[in-house]
Amino acid sequence: MRKTVRIAGASALATLLALPAIAQTDLTGVKDVNDRLDDIEETVTEDMARAQDAARFGNPEFKQGLSGSASLGYSGKTGNNESQEFSAGARLRYASGPWVQTVGIALDFSEASGVKNKEDVLGVYDANYYFNDSFYAFVLGRVESNGLATAAGDKKTDAFLGFGPGYRIVNTPDMAWRVQAGPGVRYTKDGAGNSETEGAIIASSRFFYQFTPTVFATNDTDILKSDASLAINNDLGVNFKVTDAVSTRVSYLTEYDDSRPIRTDNKLGVSVVFGF
DSSP: OOOOOOOOOTGGGGGTTOOOOOOOOOTTSHHHHHHHHHHHHHHHHHHHHTTOOTTSSSSOOOOSEEEEEEEEEEEEEOSSSOEEEEEEEEEEEEEETTEEEEEEEEEEEEEETTEEEEEEEEEEEEEEEESSSSEEEEEEEEEEEETTOOSTTSEEEEEEEEEEEEEEEEEOSSEEEEEEEEEEEEEEEETTSOEEEEEEEEEEEEEEEEEETTEEEEEEEEEEEESSOEEEEEEEEEEEEOSSSEEEEEEEEEEEETTSSSOEEEEEEEEEEEOO
16 A cells, blocks of 8 residues: 655644535535535635745734634535544644644544444644744644554554754745754554654755735755655645735645655646635
8 A cells, every 4th residue: 555654833733623524415516516615725724825925924913812612513414325534633722922732633534334334533733932023933843643544554653752852044024944953752653563663854844936016936855864765745725816806826745755666646736716
């Protein structure tokens, strides 16, 4: 089975709670069309949101104290086909002056004809302390679990905890670039129960450049290196605001993992939003 390493950070929390819609049907077709349109709009909105970064220019001004949100969805089908789907997610944030902590968790379970086909759990802890607009420190924890992994080649658990400094190299209205890196510990366990704990290094880069008031580009890079593997994610995107009613994003996502038979996956994305 193909193995995948996902690197989760602050930008990943923006889409952590984007849970799948529950499909409905009716004989007129109206609900079918509306539900499908909602799914498409949600997918495009997620792609657009990948270009956003609350910490791009400085310390994000989050609501002080505790805040958060939670959502869940369930659907069950009986008759010719029997299936169940359950999704739940929660995000909690605590901000106290320059200290901002965020916890996010997403659960996704499903079964068909009494057989489980998905049992995924993803959790992220992201903490940042902002000394000033240029220098900050971070703590990042991430755990991903596939409850259905049973073979030695299937990844059942992949967890990482790291910390380090971050610095804004450039911070102007037209250009922003920040980097962060630090040591950590990575824990992996496969479906056969074989586990390994090893030292690791994580490094991230967030780059923004505005060509004109209506065109800007972003390039987000994450690198996770351990003895077991090297994983690199790079998300390059160009955003166009054609008119006040039309916006476009073209993105190219590259995922590299040297522990997979085919090490590199590439994805081209084009999203267009119309409003009238």
